[in-house]
Amino acid sequence: MVTPCPASPAAWSERRHHEPNLRAPVKKSRRPRLRRKEPLRPLSPRLLPGDSGVCDVFESPGSGSDGEDSPGAGAAARSCSPPPNPGQLLAPLDLQTFRDYGPSCYAFRKAQESRFHPLESLARQPQVTAESRCKLLSWLIPVHRQFGLSFESLCLTVNTLDRFLTTTPVAADCFQLLGVTALLIACKQVEVHPPRVKQLLALCCGAFSRQQLCNLECIVLHKLHFSLGAPTISFFLEHFTQERVQAGQVEASEALEAQILARGVAELSLADYAFTSYVPSLLAICCLALADRMLQVPCPVDLRLGEHPEGVLEDCLHKLQLLVAINSASLSHILPLRIFEKCSLSPSLK
Incomplete structure (x- = not known):
């Protein structure tokens, strides 16, 4: 039987005299009880697309297999349908929006065109030639199509690549890494679901590490002064x-x-x-x-x-x-x- 606590101090002193082992009640702090919840998971069953190691924390256990590193597997993870053809990438014309903002937007882009246009990008390149540039872009164009990326992403990739070549000499064995880095930077600006870093590294057959790609990305951004919104x-x-x-x-x-x-x-x-x-x-x-x-x-x-x-x-x-x-x-x-x-x-x- 639970005995109620005496209300007055005198009654409490008398009870403590007869029961020496009795302790005064201690008021416990009302702290919220932390309950262990389920780990964070994506809102959809598909893999979270991303461009850093953050997305890898939330991946499913089987996402690190060799099959998931291929660009085709990454595209399939984002959508069950095949990459859209160029005709599907064109949205219906919104002429009302064009009438409201088209002329001013065009004037702004046209004024910035010369600022973002690289001239003689290979003039300072002792190892990169026009032929090697053609080979790299002839490889990147099908890659961009395989990922289902927009034409705007491809144009920004080429612009970022050429502008960086005007500032820094690039070794021939790092030229492919520069290409996928430029693609990653472009996709971050345009795409809702950009390719993941490990997918881009898989395209290079494991010749480069994640750290190398991230370091080169920082160098490119620094050399371009983070000016990336080029008219295309x-x-x-x-x-x-x-x-x-x-x-x-x-x-x-x-x-x-x-x-x-x-x-x-x-x-x-x-x-x-x-x-x-x-x-x-x-x-x-x-x-x-x-x-x-x-x-x-x-x-x-x-x-x-x-x-x-x-x-x-x-x-x-x-x-x-x-x-x-x-x-x-x-x-x-x-x-x-x-x-x-x-x-x-x-x-x-x-």
Whole structure:
């Protein structure tokens, strides 16, 4: 039986005299009781994408297998569907947003274009040549497509790569590491689910460590002063497409098909060092004009939209025609079949 505690001090003193072993009640602190909860888990069953070791803490036990290190496995973990083709990456045209923000955004990007444009990126490179740059980008372009990344990510990757080459000599055996590092930096800016570090390292067949990639990433960011928001061909292609549709020069469906074909031509130009002398807006308008010719669009794009001299436009357009004629087989693998079948090469393109 539990005896209630006496209310008065006198009663408590009398009880303590008869029961010497009795102790005064001690008021316990009201601390919250910590209960062990379940470990943190992702909200979805797929792996958490990330670019640092943080995501590895939350991975499933089987995620460290060799199969998960491949880019195909990483893409499958993010989505059960195959990587989208270029046609699926184009969102419907939002002309109202373009009318509100398009001109001011274009003016801002156009003013920054020369600042982010690398000139003669291989001039200070004793070991990196135009041929090795072409080989690296010809390898990175299918990698970016395998991961299901956007065209904007690819353009930013090439821009980051070339701008770093203008500042620092790179050894030939580190050039591939620089390529995947530039891809990681670009994906961090654009992609919702960028590739993980160990997936990128797996592409290099284990030739580099995580620490080497992270160290090079810090060096690249330091050399570029964290100025990464470069205007790209992707932005200008989208702007010129919306502008011509807004002006009523072409139907939206025809403009989107021309934009897809122009992206394919622009992909070919990114790997060719000869096109690094042209700014993105110039390449974009010329790729779009060439796409209109190949698709035989009744009302082709006005080359004056890019605000470039006529001589420079003709020179760039002529080189793009030659590039397409030489790489027509590669273009057939880049484009969706329905668009490639509509393309017709004029005698001047052969």
